[in-house]
Amino acid sequence: MSKDPVSATPHVVVEDLVFRRGRKLIFDGLSLTVPRGRVTTVMGPSGTGKTTLLRLIGGQLRPDSGRIWVDGEEVARLSNRRLYALRKRMGMLFQTGALLTDMNVFENVAFPLREHTRLPEELIRNLVLMKLEAVGLRGAADLSPAQLSGGMARRVALARAIALDPDMILYDEPFAGLDPITMGQIVTLIQRTNKTLGLTSVLVTHDVVEAMAISDQVVLIAEGRVMDSGTAEEVRAGASEWSQQFLGGHPDGPVPFHYPGSSYRDDLLNEAGRDRD
Amino acid sequence: MIEFLSGLGRSGLHWLAVLGRASTFLFRVLLAQDAVVRRFRLTLAEIYSVGVRSMLIIMVSGLFVGMVLGYQGYITLVNFGAAEALGGVVALSLVRELGPVVTALLFAGRAGSALTAEIGLMKTTEQLSAMEMMAVDPYRRVFAPRFFAGFLSMPLLAALFSAVGVMGGYIVGVGLLGVDSGSYFSQMQAVTDWHEDVMSGVIKSIVFGFVVTWIAVFQGFDAEPTSEGISRATTQTVVVSALAVLGLDFILTGLMFGDM
Numbered sequence: 001m002s003k004d005p006v007s008a009t010p011h012v013v014v015e016d017l018v019f020r021r022g023r024k025l026i027f028d029g030l031s032l033t034v035p036r037g038r039v040t041t042v043m044g045p046s047g048t049g050k051t052t053l054l055r056l057i058g059g060q061l062r063p064d065s066g067r068i069w070v071d072g073e074e075v076a077r078l079s080n081r082r083l084y085a086l087r088k089r090m091g092m093l094f095q096t097g098a099l100l101t102d103m104n105v106f107e108n109v110a111f112p113l114r115e116h117t118r119l120p121e122e123l124i125r126n127l128v129l130m131k132l133e134a135v136g137l138r139g140a141a142d143l144s145p146a147q148l149s150g151g152m153a154r155r156v157a158l159a160r161a162i163a164l165d166p167d168m169i170l171y172d173e174p175f176a177g178l179d180p181i182t183m184g185q186i187v188t189l190i191q192r193t194n195k196t197l198g199l200t201s202v203l204v205t206h207d208v209v210e211a212m213a214i215s216d217q218v219v220l221i222a223e224g225r226v227m228d229s230g231t232a233e234e235v236r237a238g239a240s241e242w243s244q245q246f247l248g249g250h251p252d253g254p255v256p257f258h259y260p261g262s263s264y265r266d267d268l269l270n271e272a273g274r275d276r277d
Numbered sequence: 278m279i280e281f282l283s284g285l286g287r288s289g290l291h292w293l294a295v296l297g298r299a300s301t302f303l304f305r306v307l308l309a310q311d312a313v314v315r316r317f318r319l320t321l322a323e324i325y326s327v328g329v330r331s332m333l334i335i336m337v338s339g340l341f342v343g344m345v346l347g348y349q350g351y352i353t354l355v356n357f358g359a360a361e362a363l364g365g366v367v368a369l370s371l372v373r374e375l376g377p378v379v380t381a382l383l384f385a386g387r388a389g390s391a392l393t394a395e396i397g398l399m400k401t402t403e404q405l406s407a408m409e410m411m412a413v414d415p416y417r418r419v420f421a422p423r424f425f426a427g428f429l430s431m432p433l434l435a436a437l438f439s440a441v442g443v444m445g446g447y448i449v450g451v452g453l454l455g456v457d458s459g460s461y462f463s464q465m466q467a468v469t470d471w472h473e474d475v476m477s478g479v480i481k482s483i484v485f486g487f488v489v490t491w492i493a494v495f496q497g498f499d500a501e502p503t504s505e506g507i508s509r510a511t512t513q514t515v516v517v518s519a520l521a522v523l524g525l526d527f528i529l530t531g532l533m534f535g536d537m
Contacts, residue, residue, distance in 0.1 A: 058410050080414075087412040098407035101398075112411045115418075160411075170410075 009072070011036040011168055011200040012057055017066035019049070019056060026052055028224035029066070034202055038216035039194050041203040045246065045255065048222050050204035051095075054170045057202070058092060059083045071167065088116060091161030095173040097153030099145040105132070105156050106141040112163045131159040135189060151182030158189055168200040169193065175207040183207075187214055208247055212236075220246060222255075299495045305416050306424050306494070312417035313425040320422040327388045327423065327490075328430030332437065334387050335380055339371075339438035342379060343445025346370055350446070351454050363456050364465035367446030368439075372469065372478045376439035378526050381485035384431055385518035389493035392423055393514040396497025397507040424494050431486025432479060439478070477533045484525060489518045 012034035019027040026049040034040045042050055055061045056068055059075045068075045073086055099108045109128045113119060119127070132138040135155040145153060154174060161169055174190065175183050191214050194201045205211050212218060212232040219229040220243050228235050228243045235243065245253035261267070313320050350366040396419065399405050405415045443465070450456040469475065493514045500510035 055406075060406060060409055084412040084414070087410055090410070092407070092410040094403045094407055096403055098403035100404055100407075101402070112413070115411065115413050157407075164411075 013069040015067045018064045032219050039201040040217040041211040041215040042219045044221040089167045091166040091169040093161050093171045097157040101145050105143050109159045135159045151178050171203040175210050302495050306420045309416040309421040312421045323422045323426035327426045331387045335434045335438050336441045339441035340445040343442030344449045347446035347449035361460035362464050363450045364461035365468035368465040368469050371439040371442040372474050377435045377481035380435040380438045381522040385489045389514045390511045392493040393497040393511045397500035397510050401502040427490025428486045432482040435482035485522050488521050492518050
């Protein structure tokens with residue numbers, strides 16, 4: 001009964017991941033491990049491929065090389081049927097909520113239940129109301145997605161993500177663009193969901209303060225690889241120069257303020273510069 | 278010159294790539310067609326959205342096209358003392374050509390653009406990705422019912438267009454210009470052949486329905502997930518559908534009627 005959800009086997013293992021988008025190299029030999037039943041946060045600047053990493057874990061994208069295991073299964077090698085079976089055991093919270101706009105809040109949360117189970121309507125109703133109650137939006141069951149604020153949409157999406165009682169939830173930028181109250185609500189919900197349901201949670205974000213506060217493990221990525229990883233304290237204490245700039249929010253450092261280009265002086269004075277204008 | 282040639286090559290490669298993606302997409306949609314029966318309520322909802330909601334514009338257009346045909350036909354025929362043949366002229370023009378072609382063009386503008394915008398917006402707002410992550414196949418849940426609904430609705434709308442057009446011709450020819458009512462319909466019956474005329478129109482409308490819906494659903498699926506991308510995809514649906522319909526009409530007419 002008191003089974004510890006935290007097991008020795010990791011929930012997700014990423015090994016030597018290489019992924020390109022067109023000619024741009026997004027991941028260059030990235031490796032990381034997500035322990036089961038813990039909150040792991042992947043942080044990094046915008047455009048480093050954090051969302052891409054979630055899509056690779058969820059099997060929506062395939063790596064160019066390297067391997068990703070989720071729950072002991074190598075995602076890229078799964079047949080469609082087995083991939084879909086795996087996805088039933090993982091929920092994903094999209095940055096925008098990604099609620100289905102032709103359905104109200106209730107129907108959105110009921111959607112995975114209706115698609116994957118043959119439960120009687122009364123039971124679906126009770127389950128949906130329980131999930132909505134958990135995110136504090138039972139009273140909003142009849143609203144349409146267009147009537148929800150950004151934070152409410154994300155809470156409904158969380159209720160939908162936990163509708164099938166998954167083992168793991170992937171959170172894509174859960175704090176982006178939220179006011180402090182809503183951000184507090186989402187932080188609490190992530191923590192509570194993780195603890196009460198014993199889930200593995202993977203967050204990708206660049207909101208340092210919130211992420212450091214709730215994470216059991218932090219992984220900092222940039223330039224296609226892991227820069228630092230460990231508990232929040234370990235990362236803070238042993239941070240590389242790059243990580244110090246990122247965690248401290250310093251405008252200049254290893255990541256330069258100026259986008260690389262030719263010399264400013266040359267650009268202002270030489271003929272090529274004049275001709276271009 | 279080199280730049281022109283390389284631009285031509287790039288453009289050719291681009292369209293080949295689009296055709297490749299569109300063919301793969303169509304193949305997967307056709308494989309998912311069992312969902313049309315299994316999820317019949319979804320399919321019905323789409324038939325309502327794509328077909329029933331297009332009825333008004335199709336009927337009004339059919340009426341006016343029929344009225345114009347009646348008027349123009351009468352003006353020409355009366356010079357040869359053959360005004361009684363008006364029914365045949367109106368029916369043949371509608372059933373063979375104008376019914377399928379004009380309906381397909383209107384269908385692309387009304388239902389096709391709506392399909393593209395809807396699917397494109399679902400892609401932009403990550404609804405399709407969310408479905409995939411909820412282990413729900415968008416090909417079965419979204420694309421297959423919409424594709425089938427368009428494919429089924431188009432021939433029915435074309436038939437409706439022709440029927441209303443015949444009545445439009447009747448209103449002008451018989452009601453306003455004094456052609457005999459009995460002659461209007463008997464001439465129509467005499468010159469319209471079921472296989473050669475009606476079925477050729479039906480075949481055309483089935484082909485147009487297939488192609489226009491394929492283009493519309495694919496353009497939504499392939500749209501760049503930005504507001505500009507959706508706008509471009511919607512325009513592409515109307516333009517490419519119109520060109521495809523007119524081009525295919527020529528080919529089908531040649532195959533069915535002509536010793537070309």
